[in-house]
Amino acid sequence: MIEAKEITVRFGAAAALRDVSLDLAPGRRLGVVGESGCGKSMLGLALMGMLPDAARLSGSLSVDGKEMAMASDRDWRALRARRVAMIFQEPLAALNPLRRVGETVMEPLRRHLGLDRDAARARALDLFEETGIQDPAAKLRQYPHELSGGQRQRVLIALALACDPGLLIADEPTTALDAHVGLRITDLLVRLARDRGMALMFISHDLAAVARTAEDLVVMYGGEIVERGATAEVLADPQHPYTQGLLAARPPLAAGHLRERLAVIPGTVPGLMHLPEGCRFSGRCAVEMAHCATVRPLERATGPFRSAACHLIGGER
Amino acid sequence: MQIFLIRRSLGFLATLFAISVIVFLVMNVLPGDPAVTILGIDSTEDARAALRAELGLDRPIWLRYGDWVWGAVRGDFGTSYFFRVPVSELIAERLPLTLSLAGLAMLATVLLGVTLGIVAAANHGRTGDWLIMVLSQLGIAVPAFWLSILLVLLFAVKLRWLPPGGFPGWDEPVLALRSLVLPTVALALVQSAVLARVTRSSALEVMRLDFVRTARATGLPPGRIWGRHILPNALVPIVTIVGMQVAAVVTGTIVIENVFYLPGLGRLVFQSIANRDLFTVQALVVMFAGIVVTANFLVDIAYALIDPRLKGRLA
Numbered sequence: 033m034i035e036a037k038e039i040t041v042r043f044g045a046a047a048a049l050r051d052v053s054l055d056l057a058p059g060r061r062l063g064v065v066g067e068s069g070c071g072k073s074m075l076g077l078a079l080m081g082m083l084p085d086a087a088r089l090s091g092s093l094s095v096d097g098k099e100m101a102m103a104s105d106r107d108w109r110a111l112r113a114r115r116v117a118m119i120f121q122e123p124l125a126a127l128n129p130l131r132r133v134g135e136t137v138m139e140p141l142r143r144h145l146g147l148d149r150d151a152a153r154a155r156a157l158d159l160f161e162e163t164g165i166q167d168p169a170a171k172l173r174q175y176p177h178e179l180s181g182g183q184r185q186r187v188l189i190a191l192a193l194a195c196d197p198g199l200l201i202a203d204e205p206t207t208a209l210d211a212h213v214g215l216r217i218t219d220l221l222v223r224l225a226r227d228r229g230m231a232l233m234f235i236s237h238d239l240a241a242v243a244r245t246a247e248d249l250v251v252m253y254g255g256e257i258v259e260r261g262a263t264a265e266v267l268a269d270p271q272h273p274y275t276q277g278l279l280a281a282r283p284p285l286a287a288g289h290l291r292e293r294l295a296v297i298p299g300t301v302p303g304l305m306h307l308p309e310g311c312r313f314s315g316r317c318a319v320e321m322a323h324c325a326t327v328r329p330l331e332r333a334t335g336p337f338r339s340a341a342c343h344l345i346g347g348e349r
Numbered sequence: 350m351q352i353f354l355i356r357r358s359l360g361f362l363a364t365l366f367a368i369s370v371i372v373f374l375v376m377n378v379l380p381g382d383p384a385v386t387i388l389g390i391d392s393t394e395d396a397r398a399a400l401r402a403e404l405g406l407d408r409p410i411w412l413r414y415g416d417w418v419w420g421a422v423r424g425d426f427g428t429s430y431f432f433r434v435p436v437s438e439l440i441a442e443r444l445p446l447t448l449s450l451a452g453l454a455m456l457a458t459v460l461l462g463v464t465l466g467i468v469a470a471a472n473h474g475r476t477g478d479w480l481i482m483v484l485s486q487l488g489i490a491v492p493a494f495w496l497s498i499l500l501v502l503l504f505a506v507k508l509r510w511l512p513p514g515g516f517p518g519w520d521e522p523v524l525a526l527r528s529l530v531l532p533t534v535a536l537a538l539v540q541s542a543v544l545a546r547v548t549r550s551s552a553l554e555v556m557r558l559d560f561v562r563t564a565r566a567t568g569l570p571p572g573r574i575w576g577r578h579i580l581p582n583a584l585v586p587i588v589t590i591v592g593m594q595v596a597a598v599v600t601g602t603i604v605i606e607n608v609f610y611l612p613g614l615g616r617l618v619f620q621s622i623a624n625r626d627l628f629t630v631q632a633l634v635v636m637f638a639g640i641v642v643t644a645n646f647l648v649d650i651a652y653a654l655i656d657p658r659l660k661g662r663l664a
Binding site: 080082109110111112113114117118120122125126127128129130131139140143144175177188191192194195 | 558560562564567568578657
């Protein structure tokens, strides 16, 4: 459905995304993980054609076989909601506070699908039911501030699904929610993707949420994909030092381990302007070699549907 | 919503009452004897005393206040010392002109100010934005009376497109409107400059919010995003300022009507103060204050209509 080839997003001299390649087939569920500032949200926005004005995109990005890398906002508008849709982190902030949620959900139905008021309302009611909103007829008439966090996120999912998109991008959809509510939202997303044969791109820093949601996984660091593969394989056998660090930094759940110090990746993600030219993880990497900071490692296949971008992998040492 | 309306209405009446007391006290404490103004400085003390008795000025102040308010409630504001006709007649003759002028000025302010503010915000950081901001800064810095004189010099004296002043009356609607063009522009330019800036900054603030991104992600075109999502949410500060501008424009008519020789309430205020025309001044000040308080009252109601979250809290 979506094929991205070596897309790079620059802000002036700084690259927020560098040579990111990605395929999303209908019905596949892809997880995107990484720390804040690794470019995962930027990737989501790029696939929506919603990069900030100052951003410059290069590379090839095709949606349904149509090249969109240089497309105008007008061309993108024809795809948004109908082919690609997106939900965001803060469900309260993401809803217009002055409109009843029913009106918000009916807006694309009326505009894009040309439904009249009654048909749009009936369709919105179906969507509310499909996304598990209790008492949907009454909820249609409520304002965002009258709903709970989980309900608001369900409203946003209903809005995103309104025009039956081929791909739903969920950017940290559970971060602002209570843990148990978040779990129900992730399960809902998986069920919806399955039922509708829709591709799902699940962006998160939460490895447990991704493991529950996505069949495939890409790990991002410094605007690049450093490792990818089937989620279960990557989590069981991480190959890139950054992925290994991420997994080691997860808090253990068993009670006996609570007093142990949490493993951390040293340092923080450098700003876009200060990323090393070679491997972007150099400077924080535990197994760094002399040439890592200057020579860029390329993605190498390490198995069927698996690859990682590290000089330690693939023979070149 | 009903409780809210009742409370606001009571507050509205209480404010009007307080204003009437203050106006009455100030007008009676201020130096200047109407009897002297009417009869001239050469008049005898006996003649003045007789006139004061005739006008009721020798009675205690609280009685006079009571009479005045009782009359005002029934639409009787007393008789003008100077014009020798009922004050209500004076006001009724002049009110349509002042209301038309103020109404046109507010209409122009809102249309121009909000439009320019949106254009500036939509072009944030680009030439259009920059140009509108420079012009509005200039507009704010210029005093309305000085601008009026420049406008008259250019459009009436030099180009002869529009009359320099005066008012032909409503029997000739086209001529009447033509003579209101320059006064309207003089009143509206400064106010729309202020409103453009407020609209711009309010819109810029809303444009950053997440629900605007949601609207874009829904594939809505810019016009709809502005009309349904950005503007309604930017409206509270805009309405607040518009409410204050009603006050500024209504009081601004005092200066502008004098510059353009328009026979409206603003000019009447000026004449009656100069002539110590007590009843007329009192009635006019209360009227002007009443218009301002009404504007604020309407703004409060507008808040509740704009934002469903405020309905509960304002009550």
